Amino acid sequence: MSAHATTPSAAPDPATDTFVALRNLLFTVAYEMLGSAADAEDVLQETWLRWIKVDMAQVTDRRAYLVRITTRQALNRLRTLKRRKEAYVGPWLPEPMLTAPDVAEDVELTERVSMAMMLVLESLTPTERAVFVLREVFDVEYGEIAEAVGKTPAAVRQIAHRARRHVDARRPRRAASPRETRAALESFRRALETGDPQDLLDVLAPDVVLLSDGGGVKRAAVRPVVGADKVVRFYLGGTAKAAATITTSPTLLNGSPALLVRVDGDIDGIMAIHVEDTRITGLYYVRNPEKLTRVETETALTLR
Numbered sequence: 001m002s003a004h005a006t007t008p009s010a011a012p013d014p015a016t017d018t019f020v021a022l023r024n025l026l027f028t029v030a031y032e033m034l035g036s037a038a039d040a041e042d043v044l045q046e047t048w049l050r051w052i053k054v055d056m057a058q059v060t061d062r063r064a065y066l067v068r069i070t071t072r073q074a075l076n077r078l079r080t081l082k083r084r085k086e087a088y089v090g091p092w093l094p095e096p097m098l099t100a101p102d103v104a105e106d107v108e109l110t111e112r113v114s115m116a117m118m119l120v121l122e123s124l125t126p127t128e129r130a131v132f133v134l135r136e137v138f139d140v141e142y143g144e145i146a147e148a149v150g151k152t153p154a155a156v157r158q159i160a161h162r163a164r165r166h167v168d169a170r171r172p173r174r175a176a177s178p179r180e181t182r183a184a185l186e187s188f189r190r191a192l193e194t195g196d197p198q199d200l201l202d203v204l205a206p207d208v209v210l211l212s213d214g215g216g217v218k219r220a221a222v223r224p225v226v227g228a229d230k231v232v233r234f235y236l237g238g239t240a241k242a243a244a245t246i247t248t249s250p251t252l253l254n255g256s257p258a259l260l261v262r263v264d265g266d267i268d269g270i271m272a273i274h275v276e277d278t279r280i281t282g283l284y285y286v287r288n289p290e291k292l293t294r295v296e297t298e299t300a301l302t303l304r
Contacts, residue, residue, distance in 0.1 A: 012223050016054055019064045025138075026070045032133045033074040034081060035094035035118050037294050041072045071130055071148040078126040089216030091224060093284055094118040095291040096270050098298050099252045113218075113254045115272040115284040118209075120170045124163055131156055132163040143278065152239045172282075176275035178257065182250075183256045189248050197232050202226040205279040215288030218269070224251075231283065251299075260299065261285075267296050 019026075026047060030040035047069045049094030052279035059065050085092045094115060121129050128150050134140040135156075142160070146153045176184070184203060210231045212219030225234050238244060248259045251270070259271040270292065286292065 002124075014056050015054070016304065019048060019066065022063055022066055026066055028131065029067060029070050029138065031076045031097070032113065032118075032121070032137060033071070033129055035076055035122065036081065036291075037095045037097055038290075039077050039081065040074075043070060043077055046073045048117055064140075067138075067140065068144070068148040071134065073147075075130055076127055078129065082126065086240070089214070090220050090222040091211040091213055092122070093211060093213035093286050093288075094254070094259075094293070096272065096286050096295055098295055099255050102244065114172075114256055114274065114275040114296055115254055116172045118254070119284075120167055123170060124166060127151070128159055128166070129162040131159045132167060135160045136164065136167075145165065160174045170244075172274055174276055180278060181273065181275045185250065185259065185273055186276060186282055188280060189250070189259060192235075192248060195236065197236065200232045200235070201228050201281055205276065205281045208279075208281055208283065210283040210285065212285040213288050213291070217289055217291060218287035220285070220287055260295075264270050265301065267292060270295055271277060 023044065026044055027227045029039055030043040031037055034040055034043070040071070046202045047066065050069050050073075051066060054065070096115075097113070099113075101116075105204050121132070124132060127149055131145055134145045135142070140148075142153045142156050145151075145160075145227065149156065188200075191203055206228050207226070208231055210221065210225040212220035212225075219238070221234060225231050229299040243262045246268075247262045247265075248271075249262070251258050251260045253270055253272050256272060258273065260267065261271055269285050270285035272284040272286075273280050274284075
């Protein structure tokens with residue numbers, strides 16, 4: 001994953017060079033803690049403003065120092081986001097991130113940043129999430145994590161154990177291979193195009209769950225839609241009401257194959273899926289315009 005905000009424009013110096021070299025890492029730390037690219041960018045800006053005030057001569061490990069600043073700023077923002085999410089209309093889904101094809105072939109990375117896994121991380125407390133991301137994802141030492149979250153190393157070990165157990169109990173049972181996911185997505189796409197209820201039922205698991213995020217701006221289910229029959233009825237009912245041309249195109253979202261949905265040529269949303277045993281068990285449809293800004297920008301750039 002990468003960030004595209006403007007990098008600091010000052011003349012090259014150790015502080016700038018280090019920040020630029022580690023920017024993608026810091027962005028990924030912030031994004032996996034927050035589930036929001038826009039907020040992750042803000043965290044990086046705050047990190048930079050603090051970093052340029054640091055005396056480089058006093059810093060023995062610049063990577064650890066920057067990760068510590070980023071983590072603290074992300075924790076502050078995560079607590080604010082938690083309050084914002086409590087007042088959110090309908091299900092809250094992470095802001096989607098378009099990813100490169102090589103990322104989609106990395107099964108471990110794909111599972112780590114998938115919509116399904118990001119939603120599991122939402123169930124952790126802010127400190128648990130920070131500890132889990134730093135330890136399990138980036139293999140940061142307990143002592144460094146302790147400095148970042150303001151706890152003792154012993155307390156961090158306990159938090160890490162608790163968070164790992166919590167995540168293991170809720171994480172998807174088995175991540176499908178990229179090939180299996182692509183095959184299920186293509187079957188789903190064809191079923192959407194034909195509008196045949198049976199074709200849709202054939203690709204959906206009986207206990208499939210649909211989460212749609214309209215943010216109170218776009219039409220979406222305010223609660224999870226559970227069960228293949230209900231999901232099919234919800235989709236077919238929505239398309240029947242739409243007096244417009246709906247098209248889909250494959251893309252890569254958070255490391256996994258996904259569908260970009262357009263209505264009359266304009267991006268309406270992005271659909272991610274989770275696949276187990278060749279059938280779709282999770283559908284995640286982001287329609288909130290605020291969460292599609294990055295996708296729209298990057299999609300436009302690829303079309304130039």
